[in-house]
Amino acid sequence: MTIDISHREMTSDITPEFALRARDEDAWSLSWLPEQRLTRAQAHAGMELDEILSDPEIVFDDAAHSEAAERAARLGILVEHAVVMLAQRMAERMHHDTLIPYETDAVLPEPFLRGWYVGTLPPGTLAPAASGARSQHLWA
Template identity: 40%
Template sequence: MTVYATPWTMTSDRSPEYAYRRDGSGARDWRLSWFADRRLTREQAVAGLELDELVSNPDLVADAVAHAAIADRADVLGIDWRDAVVLLAREMIARSQGEQRVSPSAGGPLASPRLSAAARGPMAVGAVAHVSTR
């Protein structure tokens, strides 16, 4: 499992879910595609993508270590792991039915992250970090 990160976005090599940074300078300016109502720190956004990768892997259904890792990542997000699984399942179902995902707090479609001019500039293009999972 690998999370690819730039200063403004994070993607997974195993899932269509992503994290993006909102305009702003606060520490809590990250959002997850599947948990867009909550403002998150960078650490929480990484944990959310890792949680998604763990839940999305059918080989880990009966893996007790994976279950503990899922609970750990959910704790970092400040939610119960069962709620995280439900949110991810809803996103998967909506995507499979071709529904446009909506962020209630933003009041509009969540088709792709809205990047600021700074994020679209040359600085954001070059640097991609690999965040290894725990």
């Protein structure tokens, strides 16, 4: 895994996601988790988490699952939430790439997470997923 870090951004050599530092601030944000203001260390953990989850070789690697859970905890989220957010970003990129270039009134699909949680949370609030793409017991 290689994450290139400059004064204003973090990029990966294996994933299209990135982190940006806010203008004239110490706060960072991840492309796949833009609503959260993060420290530099948290943004780096988020980039590492994305790289871990992007590696198909780790599906049965307990050590990698532990690393992913630890990095997600640094962000204050569950690994399952990261998996959903990264999958949504991938789907949005795939959909964008399939649009006809001359199509000016194309309607993008509604974000995957809109309305995904039904419960007692205030409207517009998203709750972390209870399970993810992989078995939940692997992330404990």
